[in-house]
Amino acid sequence: MKKILLDAESILESISDGVFTVDKNWRITYFNRAAEEITGIKKQDALGRLCAEVFRSNMCETECALRQTLKTGKPIIGKSGYIIDFEGNKIPISVSTAVLKDEKGNIIGGAETFRDLSELESLRQELQGRYRVGNLISRSPKMQQIFEILPAIAESSSTVLILGETGTGKELIARTIHQLSPRQKQPFVAINCGALPENLLEAELFGYKKGAFTGATKDKLGRFVLAHKGTLFLDEVAEMPLSIQVKLLRVLQDKTIEPLGSTSSKKIDVRILAATNRNLKEMVEKKEFREDLYYRLNVIRLELPPLRERKEDIPLLIEHFIQRYKKLEQKPITGISAEAISLLLAYHWPGNIRELENVIERAFILCPKGEINTQHLPEEILSLAPKIKIKQQNLKQNKEQIEKELILKTLKKHNYNKIATAKELGIHKTTLFRKLKKFNIPYHPTK
Template identity: 65%
Template sequence: MKDKNYYSEPDIAHGLQSGTQAILESISDGVFTVDRSWKITSFNRAAEEITGILRKEALGRQCCEVFRSSMCETGCALEKTMGTGRPIINRSGFIINAQGSRIPISVSTAVLRDENGKIIGGAETFRDLSEVEGLRKELEGKFRMGDLVSRSPLMEAIFEIMPAVAESPSTVLILGETGTGKELLARTIHSLSPRADEPFVAVNCGALPDTLLESELFGYKSGAFTGAVKDKPGRFSLVGKGTIFLDEMGEISPAMQVRLLRVLQEKTFEPLGSVKPERLEARIIAATNRDMEKLVEDKVFRQDLYYRINVVRVEIPPLRKRKEDIALLVDNFIQKFNRIQNRKVPGMDVQALSLLMAHDWPGNIRELENAVERAFILCADSEITIKHLPPEIIGMDRLSVGTDIKMARQNIEARAIYDAIERNNFNRQAAARELGIHKSTLFRKIKELNITLPEQDGRSRQQS
């Protein structure tokens, strides 16, 4: 009696035995077999559906012509299995189906032997991971939008409006402290917009004196001033139909404010030395770390220009108000530095992360990234620990005093509780529900951690 685990050469040539074939036809994984010449000898129903290639078109052809996989040319799983006799389980990759779409898959391979144990072919099963990949992206999308990552409720509110903001052609004003990622947010808006294929041009208005800023933005014509021997297009011209990001808008002079107001009102600009206006087709995104309303009140910034740039307003919260993002950001930075420097730093230990969570981050995300990069340089390829963090983060006394870790964790807990209470308008009961603890537990924690809160409960104010 033939061993059920073996197939003879005629079996492969004429398809699998009817019982086995019935089973293979009923499963959702694609399965195909090849002979020693790499010609496909069987091809089940799921393989047809996933690849988009009919069985009659696949049989007898070289497997690489049918199963167009990312592994075919460099590291074919089935070739390795046929060479070693050892199976490969769940190797990830992708195929290109008959419609030209990229399909993520996982592959498993095994050899086929005859009654004498001789390898006469191979079998490969592959699973369509499109749905899994879609769920992964959906989950990731809750924490990521473009290059922005966050799980903070404050940032979630920004994520919710981002698609609508990106779709609109209106001017956007981004407010936030230094280092919060205003340019990154502007780039994300651009990448999500219909202008994504057009240029994104950033100009730091606070870094240039008026004369240079004017020529940088508007450009100039030959002969406009001494030394202008040929035309030079400005950023408004070079950006075309893309997006121009004007950073540090609160720093520009009153004279430049007048010129920018005209650009926003008329949607035209004139290069220096020109008498013919040019059409502005770009979208403008402005940003500042200044209190614009205070600048307007103090008559430092023109009110009419403020109204022109403040069509859609987005405020990025400082890192100290979204500390739940620190672990996510640290992981993101470590992955980034691993890619750039071709290293394999596994991550950061809990104690080091606790100290990062306890820090107030006056420099925001930029300061955090610098701290992680410094630690990344010092840690070789080991896990980042307290000793790798900058002295201003750990405090020199904390290197030898273990109790400071406990203090850091208490600071984290106190900050999380205070932030939850503040988000709920100082309503303790609502904050307890958000934190998933009983109200009495919250009151005990407030007392233990010496958290100072307004005397009146938020619920009381709402009722009064």
């Protein structure tokens, strides 16, 4: 029996996962070598101390996995969290727990194994960085093309026209351009041109002098003045009345504005970004939008694809929104089921990214804890269930298709140089060769 115990201890000392045990008073009774390395705390310093004093984990107070296991008798596998090591660094970990019993079956304490996820988290952030510019996230080839030119656009002072359906992220693109630009420390001012009647929109844009009209009891600065040295975002610019289009054209030509009731012009320095979900060219042909203004606005044009044309982004966006609402709502949501993702991938998303975010926010309200599942999705998405076969393999197939496309794209970028491709993908070259074989990607010698 003693030999078996010694062999078990040898095994625990040789593994890379941290292992510790506690008695019923939560004092540490065993602490293996890997636990020392991960926490930076020596075994002799850990033994006999309360586990919360040693680990200082975010789970200790309210979500202790080991406490839950001792309460229910059920093990927990792979719960995510973090600990604070000896030097004060936050270390991401996953933990698994079990009950400890004596020979008679009496509970004498608990055991926990924990794995250091620092390298995986670092790799995840590195990979995510390739798909992120500012607050924009996408692995879609169309969006990647926009990402590539966005820094150059931001550096210029030219007017930008952003086109795209409702909910595709036009204002987010505008804010990102501002944040990447030399004007980033100056104001970013936004106005929805379709939300105000003509007289109010003119006053909001250009401001007015005291006495300019009934009710003007004092001077008011317009959005152009408020955005001086910074960026003015004109959302839904197609809804701007023709009379105000004339005044906007003058601003773009002369860099001056004239507040209502003023007899003099004021010089301004503002970069204008405009956005619309309508076809401005057709509106010009129908005389609904000034042609000269259209060409003034259309110096640089960005066309955002709808979500239905970039469905490879849906899993990435879902993860992003889940992490956001986990922080906002402080709810123990662990992720989303494969069945739910299959339905979300099958949906046509008329409201685009804004609609997807609303769906995840709704799911957070309905899901108390654990995994977001199909019952937490709205009826219009659930109605797709009979039309598709919801299988676990669907999610796997989608992920593999995305991975295959990314490998092919990166190979072509580097002229099929395997070492350069593996380096950009953040994987070892042997891993790349294995994936080439798995996805049946033909071998091309380096040219």
